[in-house]
Amino acid sequence: MRSVDLPTPALLLDIDALEHNIATMAARWPGTSLRPHSKCFKSTVFAGRLADAGHTAFCCATIREVEGLAAAGLGDDLLLANEVLDASRLGALVEDGHRVTVAVDSDETVDAAARGGVREVLIDVNVGFRCGCGPEDAGPLADRARAAGLSVRGVMAYEAHAVLVEDRATRADLVEGAMARARTAHAQVGGEVVSGGGTGSWDLNDTITELQAGSYLVMDTAYAELGLPFRQALFVEATVISSSAGAAVADAGIKALAQDHGLPTVSGADVLYCSDEHIAFIPEDGWAPRVGERVRVTPAHCDPTVALHERYHLVRGDEVVDEWPIDLRHW
Amino acid sequence: MRSVDLPTPALLLDIDALEHNIATMAARWPGTSLRPHSKCFKSTVFAGRLADAGHTAFCCATIREVEGLAAAGLGDDLLLANEVLDASRLGALVEDGHRVTVAVDSDETVDAAARGGVREVLIDVNVGFRCGCGPEDAGPLADRARAAGLSVRGVMAYEAHAVLVEDRATRADLVEGAMARARTAHAQVGGEVVSGGGTGSWDLNDTITELQAGSYLVMDTAYAELGLPFRQALFVEATVISSSAGAAVADAGIKALAQDHGLPTVSGADVLYCSDEHIAFIPEDGWAPRVGERVRVTPAHCDPTVALHERYHLVRGDEVVDEWPIDLRHW
Numbered sequence: 001m002r003s004v005d006l007p008t009p010a011l012l013l014d015i016d017a018l019e020h021n022i023a024t025m026a027a028r029w030p031g032t033s034l035r036p037h038s039k040c041f042k043s044t045v046f047a048g049r050l051a052d053a054g055h056t057a058f059c060c061a062t063i064r065e066v067e068g069l070a071a072a073g074l075g076d077d078l079l080l081a082n083e084v085l086d087a088s089r090l091g092a093l094v095e096d097g098h099r100v101t102v103a104v105d106s107d108e109t110v111d112a113a114a115r116g117g118v119r120e121v122l123i124d125v126n127v128g129f130r131c132g133c134g135p136e137d138a139g140p141l142a143d144r145a146r147a148a149g150l151s152v153r154g155v156m157a158y159e160a161h162a163v164l165v166e167d168r169a170t171r172a173d174l175v176e177g178a179m180a181r182a183r184t185a186h187a188q189v190g191g192e193v194v195s196g197g198g199t200g201s202w203d204l205n206d207t208i209t210e211l212q213a214g215s216y217l218v219m220d221t222a223y224a225e226l227g228l229p230f231r232q233a234l235f236v237e238a239t240v241i242s243s244s245a246g247a248a249v250a251d252a253g254i255k256a257l258a259q260d261h262g263l264p265t266v267s268g269a270d271v272l273y274c275s276d277e278h279i280a281f282i283p284e285d286g287w288a289p290r291v292g293e294r295v296r297v298t299p300a301h302c303d304p305t306v307a308l309h310e311r312y313h314l315v316r317g318d319e320v321v322d323e324w325p326i327d328l329r330h331w
Numbered sequence: 332m333r334s335v336d337l338p339t340p341a342l343l344l345d346i347d348a349l350e351h352n353i354a355t356m357a358a359r360w361p362g363t364s365l366r367p368h369s370k371c372f373k374s375t376v377f378a379g380r381l382a383d384a385g386h387t388a389f390c391c392a393t394i395r396e397v398e399g400l401a402a403a404g405l406g407d408d409l410l411l412a413n414e415v416l417d418a419s420r421l422g423a424l425v426e427d428g429h430r431v432t433v434a435v436d437s438d439e440t441v442d443a444a445a446r447g448g449v450r451e452v453l454i455d456v457n458v459g460f461r462c463g464c465g466p467e468d469a470g471p472l473a474d475r476a477r478a479a480g481l482s483v484r485g486v487m488a489y490e491a492h493a494v495l496v497e498d499r500a501t502r503a504d505l506v507e508g509a510m511a512r513a514r515t516a517h518a519q520v521g522g523e524v525v526s527g528g529g530t531g532s533w534d535l536n537d538t539i540t541e542l543q544a545g546s547y548l549v550m551d552t553a554y555a556e557l558g559l560p561f562r563q564a565l566f567v568e569a570t571v572i573s574s575s576a577g578a579a580v581a582d583a584g585i586k587a588l589a590q591d592h593g594l595p596t597v598s599g600a601d602v603l604y605c606s607d608e609h610i611a612f613i614p615e616d617g618w619a620p621r622v623g624e625r626v627r628v629t630p631a632h633c634d635p636t637v638a639l640h641e642r643y644h645l646v647r648g649d650e651v652v653d654e655w656p657i658d659l660r661h662w
Contacts (some may be wrong), residue, residue: 109622133575331339
């Protein structure tokens with residue numbers, strides 16, 4: 001089957017680009033030093049491919065991702081890198097023999113972990129962004145967790161404010177500032193794990209013991225700006241359904257392409273806007289898209305774009321070679 | 332069950348607000364003069380409620396929406412208000428006795444409709460936005476459609492560029508300009524139908540014979556700016572999972588709340604940003620959200636937010652009274 005025979009919109013995954021990305025990352029972060037983030041790819045088959053490459057410890061953003069990976073036999077070491085107030089579904093997985101660790105950053109989330117039957121936690125430290133306790137509160141929170149019967153494996157410190165900064169030197173400074181706070185917290189907390197980082201800091205962060213990265217696998221136009229050695233593997237194939245007055249409209253809109261990082265791109269064209277099921281673009285000189293022609297759209301943000309689709313169509317050039325269900329969506 | 336007992340994020344539908352919205356619209360556009368747009372609500376149970384209110388003709392944006400409504404016994408008069416190059420799945424529905432009409436705006440889409448076995452079309456006219464042929468091309472295209480054996484029911488003319496304009500007088504002018512072009516096209520095309528309009532032009536558009544509206548049913552912060560008599564019925568319930576330094580983080584992010592119309596809102600707070608599974612906000616004076624507290628987030632854009640969820644939880648105040656599957660997603 002060829003990709004032009006797929007109903008559109010269709011999410012494509014370039015298998016050669018994916019293999020290149022897996023190998024490139026594994027050379028620096030082999031085995032369980034990498035904790036691939038399932039929030040990016042949301043697929044147990046995809047996770048199985050990473051496990052085959054030696055990455056058998058996974059990072060998750062939702063309870064459903066943890067449950068799905070465990071059910072797929074990938075429950076050796078699952079980290080829910082997020083706070084939860086009801087950990088009972090995670091506790092049930094622990095009861096079934098899976099290793100599940102959850103992030104905590106408050107008395108309430110420590111108590112929820114203990115009450116829910118989770119036995120291992122990371123102290124989530126705020127190093128500049130979003131959740132996490134202050135570095136100075138990490139030690140006392142670890143003490144409370146241990147008093148509640150929990151094993152504290154170490155700290156989590158995600159420098160989310162740094163990973164998409166385009167200028168490499170600025171990015172490096174932001175990473176180092178964040179990791180200084182992570183080291184302060186870790187000195188108080190103890191444990192073997194310092195979990196953090198992302199695609200944008202993969203070769204800048206020497207503090208962490210394990211890298212939480214997902215976007216490097218498939219990439220998007222935001223990460224493309226950073227000049228990393230990872231290739232674009234994710235596209236949405238669309239069909240031109242209308243064309244007039246120099247503009248063309250194809251059948252992939254905001255329900256197929258997440259817009260939180262702005263508009264997606266079409267090679268050789270200026271994208272004007274997206275609506276529910278449409279992308280409108282003005283082709284550059286020399287290209288007059290005909291109605292029925294296929295275009296490949298590059299997402300602006302990979303994670304939420306993947307979450308809009310039911311399956312990946314794996315392609316090598318124009319040939320469709322496999323299909324992977326995206327079975328870790330929702331909550 | 333109460334909404335605080337739902338796992339979060341959870342999509343809530345306020346049943347009283349919904350009933351108010353259905354009744355308000357039906358007073359102006361009763362029965363089949365309204366063609367509710369399933370791209371907004373994406374649920375056959377929801378569509379059944381509209382059919383009970385007399386609205387038995389539906390508008391769709393995807394083939395899957397058409398198929399789902401037909402399978403649910405709601406195939407009296409289904410319009411795919413969009414161009415397609417492969418109409419074979421629509422033709423199969425016609426073969427099974429459902430009435431399916433498709434929009435066409437080019438020789439290619441006319442040919443696709445005829446080839447696929449669809450028998451009825453609307454000539455889609457560009458009145459200022461997106462797809463559609465020029466008004467001057469509508470007559471010749473209708474001739475071509477009739478020559479291909481298709482029945483031309485009339486024209487479709489959606490003034491998408493007008494419906495969200497906040498100033499009412501400007502909005503009225505834009506609607507009138509668009510409808511002047513629609514009338515020109517309709518005079519050439521013939522047929523009984525002029526299909527168009529939306530929630531923002533529901534009381535401004537006197538040209539159309541049927542209104543395509545969906546957002547009025549559930550509303551969002553974008554349409555709220557227009558001062559329409561429809562109530563907010565759609566919310567995402569989230570749990571505060573982290574709180575520090577004056578900011579709080581709840582567990583509903585860009586995978587639960589579409590961002591193409593900007594950030595969602597939290598009553599009594601300034602929303603800072605959303606990430607994959609988080610919404611961060613600064614509460615106004617007098618509110619210090621505790622970890623574990625529930626918040627109701629109002630979406631910025633209803634259609635793509637609904638498409639992120641598997642089900643509506645129908646609520647009356649804090650009580651959960653029903654659950655409706657969102658079964659018309661994807662393509």
